[in-house]
Amino acid sequence: MLRNRLKYTVFCCSVLVLCFWTFTAFSQSAKPVVLIDPAHGGADAGVTGIDETAEKDITLAIALALQKELANDSSVEVVLTRNSDKVVSLEERRKIISERKPAIVLSLHANAGFGKSASGYEMYYPGFKNIQAGGRDAGGKTGAQQHLNDAVKMARLVQKNFSALFPRKDRGLREADVPLAVGLTVPVLTIEMGFATSPEDRKKLSSAKIQTQIAQALAKSVKSFF
Incomplete structure (x- = not known):
């Protein structure tokens, strides 16, 4: 017994x-995964300003600052496609995204252009063609539409939080070809944080203080998203 x-x-x-x-x-x-994609890296410098400020350095600095801002948020897991100055191919980035299946992808960039109008921030989200090329969304068109809705939702939050940081610098949100998103079935938002070719924008993007403020604005957007 x-x-x-x-x-x-x-x-x-x-x-x-x-x-x-x-x-x-x-x-x-x-835990939902937030994937941060600092564009370029290593030999791929991206856009370079006349003072040799490289896009790859700007995007990495802000990505690391954003990771730090979200480190104490136990409700999300943060993944970076790169955390150092190294080359990560487009295929490798897609593979990381495909394996981790993030709730949102934030691809960080610095823009390029000429003239007085080449200043400010703007965002892009992929259309159905980008999302479904190379692979059909398991949820069909409804699933793809949800990914687009999520990307737009995040963009609106970023716009709101960036507007306080960069008044009158919002160049808008638009649908565009996003090579990173081809074949993927997750929400992807490309954020052009400013123009590396604009002296004013470049000065801000190169400032450690502004980089931290950008990261804080993005972190606030991520927390509101969930």
Whole structure:
């Protein structure tokens, strides 16, 4: 009788431990992933200003600052496509995104252009063609539409939080070809944070203080998104 009671107790404890482990593992894996993609890297400098300020350095600095801002938010998991000055091919970036299945992808860039109008921030989201090329969304058109809705939702939040940082510098949100998003079935938002070719924008984007403020605005947007 005592032996049977002991076996039953051991069995119950084992079940409780298994349930706790399963619940913990599920809770950890259930965290939405925020994937930050700092454009360019390594030999690929991206846009370079006349003072040799490179887009790759701007995007990485802000990506790392954003990762730091979100580090204390236990409700999300943050993944970067690169965390150092190295080349990461488009295919490698897509592979990381495909494997991690993020709830949102923020691809950080600095713009290029000439003339007085080449200043400010703007954002792009992929259309159905981008999302479905190379692979059909498991959710069909409805699933793809949800990804677009999520990208636009995030863009609106970023616009709201950037507007306080860069008054009258919003160049808008538009649908465009986004090479990173081709074949993927996740929401992708490309953020052109300013023009590296504009002296005014470049000065701001190169400032550690402004980089931190941009990261804080993006972090606030991410938290509001969820």
